[in-house]
Amino acid sequence: MSIRSWTGLPPAVSSHAVPLHWTGENPFDGIAGTLLARGCGRSYGDVCLPCETALVCTPCDRIRWFDRERGIVRTEAGATLGDILRTTIPAGWTLPVLPGTEHVTVGGAIANDIHGKSHHWAGTFGRWVERFELIRSDGRYLCTPNDNAELFAATIGGLGLTGIVAWAELRLVPARSAWMATQNIPFSSLDEFFEIGSRLERSAEYVVGWCDLSEPGSIRGILHASSFCEGDRRTRTPSPRFDRAPSLPFSMWSRPLIRLANAARHWSRSQRPTAREHYTQVFFPLDRIPWNRLFGRRGFYQLQAVVPARIEREGIAEICRRLWHARIPLPLCVLKRFGSIASPGWLSFPIAGTSIAVDVPNTSRARAALGTIIADVARIGGRVYPAKDALMTAEQFQRMYPDWQRLDRVRDLRCCSQFWKRVTQRTSQ
Amino acid sequence: MKLDSILIVGATSAIAEATARELIGTCRAFVLAARNRERLDAVASDLRSRGADAVFTLDYDAQRDVERDVVADAERLLGTVPDAVLIAHAVLPRHEDVVCDAKYARSVLDINTVSVLVLCTHVCRHFEWRGSGMLAVISSVAADRGRRRNFLYAASKAALDVYLDGLRLRWMATSPALRVLTIKPGYVRTPMTAHLENMPLAAQPQRVGRTIARLLRRGDCGRRYIPWWWRLVMGVVRRLPDRVLVSVQQ
Ligand SMILES: Cc1cc2nc3c(=O)[nH]c(=O)nc-3n(C[C@H](O)[C@H](O)[C@H](O)COP(=O)(O)OP(=O)(O)OC[C@H]3O[C@@H](n4cnc5c(N)ncnc54)[C@H](O)[C@@H]3O)c2cc1C
Numbered sequence: 001m002s003i004r005s006w007t008g009l010p011p012a013v014s015s016h017a018v019p020l021h022w023t024g025e026n027p028f029d030g031i032a033g034t035l036l037a038r039g040c041g042r043s044y045g046d047v048c049l050p051c052e053t054a055l056v057c058t059p060c061d062r063i064r065w066f067d068r069e070r071g072i073v074r075t076e077a078g079a080t081l082g083d084i085l086r087t088t089i090p091a092g093w094t095l096p097v098l099p100g101t102e103h104v105t106v107g108g109a110i111a112n113d114i115h116g117k118s119h120h121w122a123g124t125f126g127r128w129v130e131r132f133e134l135i136r137s138d139g140r141y142l143c144t145p146n147d148n149a150e151l152f153a154a155t156i157g158g159l160g161l162t163g164i165v166a167w168a169e170l171r172l173v174p175a176r177s178a179w180m181a182t183q184n185i186p187f188s189s190l191d192e193f194f195e196i197g198s199r200l201e202r203s204a205e206y207v208v209g210w211c212d213l214s215e216p217g218s219i220r221g222i223l224h225a226s227s228f229c230e231g232d233r234r235t236r237t238p239s240p241r242f243d244r245a246p247s248l249p250f251s252m253w254s255r256p257l258i259r260l261a262n263a264a265r266h267w268s269r270s271q272r273p274t275a276r277e278h279y280t281q282v283f284f285p286l287d288r289i290p291w292n293r294l295f296g297r298r299g300f301y302q303l304q305a306v307v308p309a310r311i312e313r314e315g316i317a318e319i320c321r322r323l324w325h326a327r328i329p330l331p332l333c334v335l336k337r338f339g340s341i342a343s344p345g346w347l348s349f350p351i352a353g354t355s356i357a358v359d360v361p362n363t364s365r366a367r368a369a370l371g372t373i374i375a376d377v378a379r380i381g382g383r384v385y386p387a388k389d390a391l392m393t394a395e396q397f398q399r400m401y402p403d404w405q406r407l408d409r410v411r412d413l414r415c416c417s418q419f420w421k422r423v424t425q426r427t428s429q
Numbered sequence: 430m431k432l433d434s435i436l437i438v439g440a441t442s443a444i445a446e447a448t449a450r451e452l453i454g455t456c457r458a459f460v461l462a463a464r465n466r467e468r469l470d471a472v473a474s475d476l477r478s479r480g481a482d483a484v485f486t487l488d489y490d491a492q493r494d495v496e497r498d499v500v501a502d503a504e505r506l507l508g509t510v511p512d513a514v515l516i517a518h519a520v521l522p523r524h525e526d527v528v529c530d531a532k533y534a535r536s537v538l539d540i541n542t543v544s545v546l547v548l549c550t551h552v553c554r555h556f557e558w559r560g561s562g563m564l565a566v567i568s569s570v571a572a573d574r575g576r577r578r579n580f581l582y583a584a585s586k587a588a589l590d591v592y593l594d595g596l597r598l599r600w601m602a603t604s605p606a607l608r609v610l611t612i613k614p615g616y617v618r619t620p621m622t623a624h625l626e627n628m629p630l631a632a633q634p635q636r637v638g639r640t641i642a643r644l645l646r647r648g649d650c651g652r653r654y655i656p657w658w659w660r661l662v663m664g665v666v667r668r669l670p671d672r673v674l675v676s677v678q679q
């Protein structure tokens with residue numbers, strides 16, 4: 001079976017896909033060779049591509065226990081975050097850390113220690129994990145910050161290499177309703193972004209910057225700041241997964257089209273300084289369309305890099321300059337400030353600073369530009385997000401994540417991903 | 430039709446589980462019967478966490494408890510005979526294992542056919558006594574025509590189809606409040622089919638569960654293919670002459 005990442009890059013691999021239906025089973029018993037747990041395949045690169053067998057965890061999506069008084073939920077690792085919200089929102093609770101799509105499993109969220117628009121107060125997903133059960137080839141481990149603490153830390157941001165997460169217990173935060181009050185505030189320079197952004201973070205729960213880089217030399221965009229408000233608690237049915245939607249033959253993105261689309265978006269949002277939106281509109285706007293199929297059969301790259309706080313302004317400006325210089329279409333660019341809350345995992349991506357994420361259609365020019373940006377980021381002490389990477393060299397990775405050898409030591413030798421093969425093939429020293 | 434309570438036999442089946450989730454909000458009370466305690470508890474707590482009001486569990490092994498009146502057990506738990514009964518358990522034997530192993534063949538028939546039809550007679554008695562109720566049984570498109578492989582499974586399901594056809598007629602003549610639904614899914618990606626590499630037109634259990642829940646809520650009566658176009662596919666397959674079908678490997 002052909003197994004693909006969200007972007008289609010690196011190219012899909014053909015391997016066995018074995019479903020895991022019950023968490024009581026030990027998948028290592030029935031499978032020969034190495035395996036890699038797989039959630040919804042929403043990672044942008046090869047962290048979700050197996051070397052031999054993909055163990056598809058999505059059938060294990062039961063919610064084991066939900067404490068409506070204290071706001072704690074215990075779910076199997078294949079449950080998607082969207083599905084969990086459909087249970088918790090009506091009871092007045094939400095997951096504190098949510099990515100840009102509802103189709104992400106708990107296992108995937110832990111393995112990449114994902115972050116969201118709430119980083120300034122919530123940190124990463126792993127900070128809200130109370131405990132989980134890990135299935136390794138030599139047995140099952142209940143991991144908490146105190147019991148099997150090393151496995152606990154290694155598995156958060158552990159890229160699926162420490163074993164299979166069977167279930168996890170997550171802490172929730174109150175949500176008044178299913179509705180959110182959003183402010184849309186335009187900015188027209190990086191300085192403005194930082195200034196307005198830090199002000200919004202003091203009052204709003206979820207803050208993110210959409211950015212228009214289509215005009216070389218000009219950085220403008222809209223800061224979206226949302227908080228849960230009063231309203232009803234009705235949830236919505238899951239958005240379609242589009243897993244088998246066909247790709248366009250070619251990328252639809254040309255620079256003039258993007259300029260037009262961005263102008264329209266900028267204008268419409270500036271017309272609406274405040275809005276009341278359902279939480280699905282705030283968190284999962286891309287889920288309504290098969291976004292990844294608009295980039296054609298050659299696929300696309302997303303680069304997400306974080307620049308450390310002390311040089312964030314210059315660093316982000318330099319990345320933008322490189323992108324403009326390459327004259328590549330940039331249909332999506334997102335800026336997000338990370339707060340100073342430390343990430344729990346050894347290989348967690350977020351550090352205090354500012355993150356930029358861009359989606360770029362796959363062309364040789366794009367590859368070259370992203371390659372130089374990644375090299376720059378490595379040099380200045382920044383990081384590239386493994387969950388969204390297909391281009392880092394082993395050397396760059398090892399420089400950004402010096403703890404990688406620690407993970408390699410506690411990794412289950414029966415777990416392997418294409419990503420790990422790529423970034424550990426030779427050491428820098 | 431009233432659908433306050435339901436008894437699901439074989440509740441740990443992926444299709445039954447998906448159906449039950451869809452019925453939260455419609456059914457107030459669930460009685461789940463299955464043979465594996467650990468799995469049964471996992472399914473039950475999932476339904477509870479997702480907001481089901483009352484969920485009860487029963488141990489039921491189709492081979493050991495063939496004649497047990499599970500409906501009466503459910504009545505004891507609920508205080509009333511359930512409004513609907515869904516029977517979902519079955520095994521899909523590996524073809525190679527079954528052709529020359531009489532003991533194994535018998536166990537397949539015991540689980541897929543004998544236990545189900547015996548259960549149906551219990552349901553029949555309780556429902557007729559009360560004068561209302563909805564019986565839904567998961568059969569399969571496979572029952573429509575024996576093929577080169579796995580014809581024992583096909584036969585085990587075909588018996589259900591025929592029995593339920595008859596029961597439907599009997600109830601149609603008695604009371605409109607008595608309903609029989611024969612559910613005929615095509616290929617579904619579940620533990621039962623996890624070993625099959627080639628599954629043409631396969632559906633996800635969530636989709637099948639959603640359809641079954643809709644049919645139950647509507648109080649539908651008849652043979653229903655899921656997705657519906659399997660009716661057309663099987664219409665063709667039924668009419669194919671043997672000399673064509675012999676070349677189909679499946
Ligand atoms: C539109 C979109 C928006 C996004 N926005 C964000 C965002 O804002 N912030 C962010 O951080 N990320 C974001 N992402 C990335 C996404 O959150 C991560 O890639 C996430 O890990 C994907 O989860 P998944 O269930 O699809 O897992 P997969 O992509 O299938 O797998 C990811 C990793 O998790 C491991 N894994 C999966 N299940 C288990 C398990 N049961 N046990 C152990 N390991 C397991 C896999 O081995 C693999 O290493 C976004 C992705 C998309 C498509």
Ligand SMILES: NC(=O)c1ccc[n+]([C@@H]2O[C@H](COP(=O)([O-])OP(=O)(O)OC[C@H]3O[C@@H](n4cnc5c(N)ncnc54)[C@H](OP(=O)(O)O)[C@@H]3O)[C@@H](O)[C@H]2O)c1
Pocket residue numbers: 439440441442443444445463464465468489490491492516517518519520540567568569570613614615616617618619620621622
């Ligand atoms: N999957 C398909 O492609 C497909 C197609 C058409 C029809 N169907 C029918 O759909 C129904 C549900 O199957 P499924 O696809 O959801 O597969 P499944 O998840 O494997 O379900 C089969 C269920 O039957 C139970 N079972 C087996 N032997 C039993 C016994 N002796 N006593 C009690 N329970 C027993 C199993 O219990 P344990 O969990 O304890 O093993 C399991 O819960 C079946 O009737 C099947 O024939 C399936």
